[in-house]
Amino acid sequence: MNNKEIARVFRVIADILEIKDENFFRIRAYRNAAGHIENLTQDLNDFNQAGLQDIPGVGADLSAKIIEMLKSGKLEYFEELKKSIPCGLLDIMDIPGIGPKTTKLLYEKLRIDSIDSLEKAARSGLIAGLPGLKEKTQENILKGILLIKQKPEKILFSYAQNTAENIISSLKKLKEIKQACIAGSLRRGKETVRDIDILAASLSAEKAMELFTGLDLVKDVIAKGPAKSSIRTKDGIQVDLRVVDPKSFGAALVYFTGSKEHNIRIRELAKKNNLKINEYGVFDLKTDKIAAAEKEEDIYAALGLSFIPPELREDRGEVEAAKIKKLPKLITLSDIKADLHVHSEWSDGNASISVMAETAFKKGYEYMVISDHSQGLGIARGLNPQRLYKQIDEIKTLNKKFKKFRILSAAEVDIKSDGTLDFSEDVLKDLDVVLAAVHSGFKQSSREMTKRLVKAMENRYVNIIVHPTGRLINERPRYEFDFEEVVKTAKDTNTALEINCYPKRLDLDDIHARRAKQEGVRISLGTDAHSAEQFEFMRLGVMVGRRAWLEKKDVLNCLSCEEFLKKIKKD
């Protein structure tokens, strides 16, 4: 079993224990451990028992359970637990507004053990009348069932950000609103989000809530109170608005940005220092005197921490690092001097090299890498060697025109299923940079795929493996391969790994990119731009890089053109 599967088992155990009304803290312990396992950059298989217990939230009991799963592929305790309740109860808990208590009540009173039987009961009016439940709850259950049947896709960061910015600009038209900004997972730069959180500062919360719940894009108002309201938009996204006094904006921003795990961690820390932290500020536990509230920086300072950038707030070691002032100095968009993965109309792009170069230059870049597809990718009008040499000539001519910008000749060479490349070494040697990628045969076994990638990296001309895992968000999972071995080979062969900035790719993701950095592998950011406006995707890649704790020194794009060419050389 892999990390993800083991974390899932712990989460399901927590859900079952919750229905069984077990000890709340025991349930939390399972969820807490699951969260830490999901955040791990290393495979659980690589730990020994003592090492497992170094994972936060994993003690003697859970480490033994992990070992059992790693060895046998299952967990006896879990198998027994599953028998104790109908599995449909877990689906019922997924319905918004239905938690463990209601699920249990429904099962005990009406033997409801699936979404279907729940829907039937609600339609025939059997729910209203149960102790503590009336018509309103019955209606909400039917609404909730409809919602989960639609199974909304994960919302891509860029889409959610546009929606959020529209709402914020509407809110800001209200003169009573002093400040408004994105919070939640969107502010932390997660690649996909479940909802949108917005924080506003105003002395007149009511007016803000009126405006918000009355916006054109609102389909349903889920909740509306004086401090907090939630709506669902016409395209199905839940948006939460929290309004606070401007005086506590910083505290509220910390609280509302999360993550939940990060918040728990800093609240625990506060408590140890005889402080209390909530969305209104940091307070002295005894005197209730306020220590900080208005600015985010002050909140962290009051806890003895340096400021933690939102992208790091995942309880992945950032609080510990902030304590000893060892947080990384994260890369920013302004550190980027080049785009290292760009297409043109020579293959499947829609603009000339010249237009792409002009755009990149105007963005302030010093160079860019033109990396059109190789011949094997017929669907993308991949270049054969003859056309590639013509393109190299055109780039030479264009480079004469530019004084302060350089175009590097490259190719995104297809890695064939046996690990050989789509161009011979004779051709590759004439390129400034070689990018290599898998575009087919995703279903190979993990072993074959690992060998395929390793062989490509061992080629003396391959400089960067682009979109290394091949996942497409909402469409296709990553292909199977041994990431640790690929990272090790990347390090040994001086091959960089890309964070592809295309919104659906963002590949490597934050966890993998951080692992690569830890092993000393260089990271390359490439937009994979197929048109001039797609250079903008760079900010998404930078965001992933920041979540991966990347600094300037880890990223090839921060080097001057000369340094870049020197650093990527093999041997």
Next chain:
DNA sequence: GCCGTTTTCGGCCCGACTGTTTTCAGTCG
């Protein structure tokens, strides 16, 4: 079930909104 700069036992983050109630439990983030 985890964890320890007061603790190896006794704690474990904090508050808002809904729907049902007449002061609160359940759910959510």
